[in-house]
Amino acid sequence: MTHAQSHPKYPLMFSPLVIRGNRLKNRIIMGSMHSGLEDLPNAAERLSAYFVERVQGGVGMIITGGITPHPSGGRGAKLSEPSEVPMHRAVTDAVHAADPDVKICMQILHSGSIANVREPVGPSPVRSRLAKVPPVELDEAGIEEQIAAFANCAALAVEAGYDGVEIIGSAGYLISTFLVERTNQRTDRWGGSWENRMRFPVEVVKRARAALGDDKILIFRISAMDMLEGGLAWEEVASLAKALEAAGADVISTHFCWHESQVPTIATMVPRAAFAQVTGRLRKVVSIPLITSNRINMPHVAEDVLARGDADLISMARPMLADPEIVKKAWEGREDEINTCIACNQACLDHTFTGQLTSCLVNARACRETEITVAPATTARRIAVVGAGPAGLAYATIASGRGHKVTLFDAAGEIGGQFNLARKIPGKEEFDETIRYFGRMIEVNGIELKLATRVDADMLAAGGFDEIVIATGITPRKPEIAGIDHPKAVRYVDVITGKANVGRTVAIMGAGGIGFDVAELITHAGTPGSLDVDVFAREWGIDFKNHPRGGVTGVVPEVASSGREVWLLQRKASAVGKGLGRTTGWTHRITLQRRGVQMLGGVEYDRIDDEGLHIRVEGEPRLLPVDTVIVCAGQEPARELYGQLVARGLAPQLIGGAYEAAELDAKRAILQATELAVAI
Template sequence: MTPHPRYPHIFSPLKIGHTEIKNRILMGSMHTGLEDQPDAGERMAAYFAERARGGVGMIITGGIGPHPSAGYGAKLLGPADVAVHRQVTEAVHAAAPDVKIVMQILHSGPLAGTPDCVAPSPVKSRIGRHQPNELTEEGIAEQIAAFANCAALAKEAGYDGVEIIGSAGYLISTFLVEKTNQRTDRWGGSWENRMRFPVEVVRAVRAAVGPDFIFVFRISAMDMLQGGMAWEEVVSLAKALEAEGVDVISTHFCWHESFVPTIATMVPRAAFAGVTGRLRKELSIPVITSNRINMPQVAEDVLVRGDADIISMARPMLADPDLVNKAFEGREDEINTCIACNQACLDHTFTGKLTSCLVNARACRETEVVIAPTAARRRIAVVGAGPAGLACATITAERGHQVTLFDAASEIGGQFNLAKQIPGKEEFHETLRYFARMVELRGVDLRLNTRVDAEQLQAMGFDEVVVATGITPRTPALPGIDHPKVVRYIDVIQGTAQVGQKVAIMGAGGIGFDVAELITHAGTSAALDIDTFAREWGVDFKNHPRGGVTGIEPQVASNGREVTLLQRKATPVGQGLGKTTGWTHRLTLQRRGIKMVSGVDYLKIDDAGLHCTIGGEPAVLDVDTVIVCAGQEPARGLYDDLVALGVPAQLIGGAYEATELDAKRAIKQATELAIAM
């Protein structure tokens, strides 16, 4: 079978070192938490084998520690660990003998999260828990030997190669940057001394594994730090690593403590690939690029431009393990696209939870969530075509049930149709495109513009009804809530409500932040334009100053509205947003001059504005418009009516629990119900 002609570059083989990969798509490294489970070998084997069958050319595992001080996650230190990893490599090679699997070696350094963490100098990271212990000369030698030993054990475990991560604020990268390496011995000071540690690590690893073993090194091509690496340093390091026997250079962007988003949905697709392309011109070995490349055409375009030899897709492989096969067969419309929300992947990782995926609740649960054909076909009605209803309907139909999906609206999507209107959340269109195709492909009987009641459903004789009717916005019992100044957030997002120049937003959860973004936005969405993104986050792609950042306070375009974002809780506004993306939303709105006020008690609304107390002190906000984002109530009236009639019914999504319109929870719940019916 020949690949689809749209992607000739993706599906051309590539020589790397002593071997060859069958195509240019790599499943990039992600720490999922599977590494830490009691049955880690079995679960990682199932997880990686499914992605190997999905068509990728090469897989890089999550980071594995080479030394007891390496920090979070699993380590590869001896024979017992080798046995666990052999389960993984054997499963991958059995599933797809032509797929290479490479183990990433990760030493977290000052980010290790333990008092025993180490670094070249005792400089605490902004996001680290502890001040690291300064490595002695003997300690440095011990760490170098540990990297070499870990690589040798990886080879023994059946891996095809190793990747060493020398970026992100982990141990190796802290040797490279002056702010974190303040040593005055041969490991610090001049650039030649600061790059000595990674060079010695590479030299020791190559000696330990021999020439016939894939060796990838991940470098900070642009670390997004004030005082970070200069471009000339990036190039000289890459050349030195090539000379020491590295087969592939993988480019990474941003330290974890940087104030520049690099993988959130507000980042343009392939925003950083041009930096990789510049480095590629300096080297004779293949180069990998990454970050916000989530669809085959984006990958093909990067390869056509000559910006990389290999495309790393990490989170897209959580969202759709079969992405590459679908591209090969020209079935792009069937790809469940990563929307870069971070809610179930990185937010979970950085809070110690098992990684999954908002749009694919099976991710990292392959041994638990099994979509198997049903033994007895039944007639199922699903009412509500939001994310929960769509997931339940399509998976239930995939299993062989006869499914009818009702919705009163004229299009599928529910609350996702609101989310996709917010600048920076354009990727939500992709999820709805995917579900629309799955509805068609799985044979779901879709009935839009159709409002059904319990009696009608009972008369239709369904074996079971799944109620996914979503939410209704909560209207607070407040004097003046029906004043002409007051509008609902739904009407604002849909463009049916007039919004004045001076605005108060009641409620500072995720919806409040989205509404604030929408009503103050001006110009092109940064998520759709790399130059706009660079201006808004102070990145200089053209001149590449040290660290890649300008050092000038970024300016975010605004339409000039005066907006106050209010919340009842006394905690900082936005504290409840996602761990890895919340700070980006707060910064963006702050740069637009939006006021954020907590500890508010609402009193009334009248011609004078919004009357309230702030921290116990009375205040009147002179505003033209009050937008109510005061939470939601489950819309479960249909469910109650069905139960009263004795019709078998299930409740999922916002109709089950309306808190913060959690699509992650809704799709997970819908998936679990679908595989059980």
């Protein structure tokens, strides 16, 4: 896919850019993500298929997942010896063969104090809260060894066919720990003053520049605003960028977090392109191109960032998981067919940080391109899919895209199922995009959609279908406690849809994902924090204007009160919220704690009556004198129709929540639906 002329709608996004003699055909980069494919025995095959699909989707440049330059940098993919070159060469050859105009750079990542090795290293023995042990303090010889390792890795990257490298100097990895005073407590020439603390990254860039030669791209990823108390001051960020340019960096890529920071930067409640303004400020300091990132998930958002002058290049990482063809669809005017990243983190970052293979909730094929292949059906079948929630939608659209004739039924008047509840939660408005995408795919693939239609076994049996797929979802569980039918007790579904009135004092029975969502909804003060950058900044204590150290030092988050007193309860004695997503759960806990929500675990429910909710905590009776009890006590599979069909001797397939409803899990439902739809 080449771009020989300007684009009428996205003239900046599709304008070329030349970096050290390398011509990028557009301004969209597939940003670095460690997928786990790098660590597999068949890494070359899997990575090649993964990247080539994005190349064919129109991206201008790819930056790989992090590759360590030294054994101390972390277990997993490494490039420090010539024997490791062939795997990388296979990947670069595949990318260049797919489109010679697309560039691919390798990210060099040394994890430093948070590396998953027995003896991590760092500038000082300061333990990260994410690590089990403090790092070993590097001596002068150790520092020289690490700098040489970066240069060696860069030289091997050239041998492996890469068009350049990105050196990551942010996020709490090795290079960034030299920069920040709290992790660099040295008194020699590598610590103390700012000039000494930035010596390590500058030396790394100088050596890497020499190793790369004159025609390869060198990108440096900087913590432009690290969201860290006592982090980098603006003056330090600016002077570092200038020094890196002087040392030989061709591009500065801006990053906006440490893994230890207590501010969400890529979760779904973060406004789109919220941090691009920081890149725009830094862009005025240096003369080389700047990359911005974070929550830029649609073409018009990218074009707007470029039009404001906030960046020269746009990094889209997770959006490339959600839809490999996002750039191609923008070029062809098919934006309504883009499967948008909703920033849920459930299958990408949550997987990365728990050692699982990365994928995508809305695109289960991501990183499974060689395992889940979508090919035209050899024989077209007539298929009935009952239920237009995430599982039913995924199955119907994939099966119809392969050539099957699909009829999709739902008793509701709209598609989306449980996603229609999710999108009503403040901070989850992005779920609208997934429903929009599936709605468009229904049109594109010619699916016969029958809404407000409650089908029965007789209707399906008489329909002459070759296959019947039951995706009828779940029904909320009604716990067996005294007073569950009391007027104070309401279902979470009725609260989210606005059918139930909620009082000033509230108890929420159940602290799973739904319980937290309901607590967010009823304590939200009505401000559009998930859509407005200024509101988001106030709520999380970010000062974009003055840029104090880390962007947050000395800034007190503003808490808008809903006026409600809320208890969030669970039967388990473990910490409330422990089962939430690894990379987003903490944001929900912090938000609710700041709003005064009281969280109790180890709760036994006795009864609901006029006085409120009677419970026991560690065997001691307690009364919560609440106006409303919201029941979020789990779900049951809705399998009545399935049972009726089986009783008639039919063999329907069961998918999604109707198959398993232990906890609502769209990730599992869409994966299951995808695997079955490509196999039929």
